[in-house]
Amino acid sequence: MQKIIQQLAREIQVGAHQITAAVELLDGGATVPFIARYRKEVTGGLDDIQLRELETRLAYLRELDDRRGVVLKAIDEQGKLTDALRLAIAQTATKQELEDLYLPFKQKRRTKGQMAREFGIEPLADKLFADPTLDPVAEAAAFTKPPEVLDDGKTGADFSTVTAVLDGVRDILSERWAEDAALVQQLREWLWAEGLLRSSKLEGKSETDPEVAKFRDYFDYDEPLARVPSHRALAVFRGRALDILEARLALPVPPEPGKPSLAEGRIAQHLGWSHAGRAADDLIRKCVAWAWRVKLSLSTERDLFARLREDAEKVAIKVFADNLRDLLLAAPAGPRVVMGLDPGIRTGVKVAVVDATGKLVDTATVFPHEPRKDWDGALHTLAKLSEKHGVQLIAIGNGTASRETDKLAGELIKLMQNKALAQAGQAQAAIEKIVVSEAGASVYSASEYASQEMPDVDVSLRGAASIARRLQDPLAELVKIDPKSIGVGQYQHDVNQSELARTLGTVVEDCVNAVGVDLNTASAPLLSRVSGLSASVAKAVVRWRDTHGAFKNRKQLLDVAGLGAKTFEQSAGFLRIRGGDNPLDLTGVHPETYPVVERIIEHTQAPVAQLMGRADMLKQLRPELFANERFGVITVKDILAELEKPGRDPRPDFKVARFNEGVDDIKDLREGMVLEGTVSNVAQFGAFIDLGVHQDGLVHVSQLAHKFVSDAREVVKTGDIVTVKVMEVDIERKRIGLSMKLGAAPRGASVRDNRFEGAGRGQHSIPRNSNAQAAPSAMAAAFAKLQRR
Structure with missing residues (x-):
């Protein structure tokens, strides 16, 4: 483990003691958001990005270490584990390097090279390679043997002729070279740096087919492998998976007819051999060519394509994760009454009104578009709903008929303004309309949670409610949806799904804990993303709230079934209580540090309610005065910063985009x-x-x-x-x-x-x-x- 600690310290460029502390916390069940925010003293200030990298690399290195143990045991059982091999295995830094070293010792099907060795041809192969001046035909004559007879009476391996024996020499040498870890790694790195990804359209595929036409830019394409951007690599791999494209690894310079390729030259150079016109040189050249064309070219292409795909997937997943983070941390409209419009043509526009707390208060379906074209009727219905509930914002889904529905909302706003002017003699604050992404709304509508949340509401109307709520608080609403369904990534179905889900899950977790969660209004899906809270505990919190009413203080969390001291420690700092017994429960100050705040209160002679928000007073305090052995200066600084802006929301202010009139298509x-x-x-x-x-x-x-x-x-x-x-x-x-x-x-x-x-x-x-x-x-x-x- 100490070796892993040292490697992580080098990679992340921090002290080994910081890595050790973080690993102990992670192994003890602490979450990354908790460690990053409330254990800065312990880890020396490691942030969430460093901790996420540490968490990922720690898992990889532990898997590598476990695999290393399996490989060492397997080779040792064969009696082939030398000190040099043990050292080489101990020094491997990647799983690929480890598997390269293990390849010659892997149990595999009986190959032609093995058969040749079993018939005693290996000494001839060694002899001819060591001394190419020997005549292969003359030397091979002494190694001919009668064919092998199998148990069922059939003929097996046949080395009864000189040609067959020399083919055995070829198979022995080419297999040996193909399992040379140093040679394999050298070829792989050379081709990664200089090889090409080449694609072309498969024969018989018509360019008039719309699915085929999507890939027309890849019908005659090549690009240096190491410089292929993520989206192009994934496009080629998708085309190949759909049997539209052929993809292959191409050498940087095509071989001339009858001459060895650059790859064969690399193999010869590694072996320290060159053709000098000696008796066995033609045979050795044939062995080198065989090693590349039959043994190494396909496996190298497979390895490099796997590397290219892995790198491309990392980029694609990162892009998806970054976009998801931006979407989750988008500006919330806040506690306003919102009318959600889920546009549709023949099925009508679904309407849902939610109050300032997000509660669904009314629904309707209007038909302003084809085939009914009941524009005036739709306006009348929407106006009645707006007037009845005091609608302040209109959220319009961006799907089919979005622009047409946006026009309808525009006319509704004018109608409401004119009506207010006529009734009160003065214009009131105009209702604003915003087109929002409806990605994932249909997934939420049909989910089990939506049916529990709105049991008596039609599935189609639930989508309109979701569209309205995601304007009030994008984070609170979008956590109810599988991140992969939100639609802010490219090629998301082509990447490693478990890695995508893991990465997106960490993004949601980080965003939720960065913002904080209102303990008395949060849904179970939102609570389940809070540090330390599982889905079952989140449901238990909601049940307790439904039974006993709103939480008055954070300590009451310990009354929830299944929520013990460890879970409380991990989650309490991220949960907020408005109007509770203790003003600190509205802040990001962790309950374990409340004694620090008490020392600050004692020093300033000001109650906590007067301290909160008083930047002028707090900035004059010296953190060293309130630090102790348990909570150091870093923690005190964080507490003072939180008291300066209690319950602050890191998200930006809400703004609205204005679409141009007359631009609908x-x-x-x-x-x-x-x-x-x-x-x-x-x-x-x-x-x-x-x-x-x-x-x-x-x-x-x-x-x-x-x-x-x-x-x-x-x-x-x-x-x-x-x-x-x-x-x-x-x-x-x-x-x-x-x-x-x-x-x-x-x-x-x-x-x-x-x-x-x-x-x-x-x-x-x-x-x-x-x-x-x-x-x-x-x-x-x-x-x-x-x-x-």
Whole structure:
């Protein structure tokens, strides 16, 4: 374990004592949010990012260590474990290196090389390789033997001829070299650095097929393996999985007919052999070629493709996680009455009104669109609901008929303003309308939790309620939905699903605990994401609340069945109580540190209610005065910061995007239009913008700013409201090219830029990277096909 501690310390670049402390806490059941926030003294201030990396790497290194033990035992049982091999196995840093060393000792099916060794041909192979001046034919004659006769009387291995014996030499040497860990690793690293990923359309696949056409940019594609971006690698692998594309590993330089390839040259160089026209050199060349073409080329391609996929999946999962974090931490509208509209055409627009606490108070279905076209009736119904409940915000789902429904909401707002003006003689605060993502609303509607939360409400209307609530508090509502259903990732079904679920789960956990949870209003799904609370304990908390009423203080948590001292320690600091017995229960100050606050109160002679929010008073206090052996200066500083801004919400202020009137469909877009939209998704190569036309537009990284941008998240994040200019519109392929470079480049701005790499949300496009300035024409070319060799 000490070796693992030292390696983690080197990787994370912190002290070994910090790693040791963090590992002990994790092994003791502490969560990352708890350690990062309330155990800074113990870990020396490790933050949540470092702790997440530590947690992941710790699991990997422990698995590696366990596998190392299995491998050592297996080789030792064969009587082949030497001191040198034991040392090499002990020094392996990856699972791949360990498996390379174990390969020659793995139990495998009887190979041709094994058969040849069993017939005693190995000494001949060693002899010819050691001295290529020997005549292979003459030497092989002494090794011929009658064919093997199996138990069932059939003929087995046959080395009765010189040709068969020399084939046995080939099989022995090629297998030996293919299991040489140093050679395998050398070839693998060389091809990773210089090899190409090449793809082409499979024979018989028609380009007129829409599913096939999606991959047209990969019909004649190659790119250096180590530089293939995540989205292109996953696109190729998806095409291969769908039997549309053929993907292969290509050497950096194709071999000339009749001459050895670069890979064969690498093998020969590793072996210290070269063709010198000696008697056995042609045979050895044949063995080298066989080792590459038959033994190593396919396995190396498999290993490198696995590495490429793993790296691409890491990027894709990180992009999904970053977007999910931005969405969960989006600005909440807060306690306002919201009308949720789930747009539909033939099935009607589903309407749900929730009060300021998120409780569903009314529902309806209106039919303003085809086929009924009851526009006036729909307006009348919505107006009655607005007036009855005092609606302050309208949340409109961004699905089918979203723009048409947005128009309806616009007319409703005008109607309500005119009515208020007529009745009171003065205009009241206007109702605001916001188009929100409805991704996952249908999943929530049909979930068991939704049926428990709204048992007597139709499934379709539950979706409208969810749309309304996610405007009030995106975090509280979205935690009820499987993160994979929220739809802010690309190629999410192509990546490792368990790793995706694990990563997204940690994102949700981190976000929930960063914001904090109102103990008396939070749902069971939200509570279950709080540090230390399992799903069953979260349900028990809600049951206790339903039976006994609102919690008055955090100590009452210990009265909940199944919630013991350890769970209380992990969770209490993240749970908030408004209007309770102790004002500190509204803050992020942990109950275990309340004695520290009491010392501060004693020192200042001011009650806690007067201390809270008094930055002028708190900033004058010296943390050293209140620190002790258990809670040091770091913890006291955190307590003072929390008292300065008690119950602060780290999320930004709520803002609304304004869609342009008369722009309802992609056909309404024109080059040069300047529009406002919401960032719906972010990838490394660009940002997707919801303009309210049923098809997201793409701002490529080259069009995000008047400077070089390597990752779109440097400039924008999911949920941002941005102003964009329409650069290109491809109606047939439903692609919209946008730019955020609205004005002239500032003086001194770099012209270094990237070429267009993406062509639309979920689409595929693969032009080369370039450092040239990307002009509008480059975007048009990218929407078509920039991949030319």
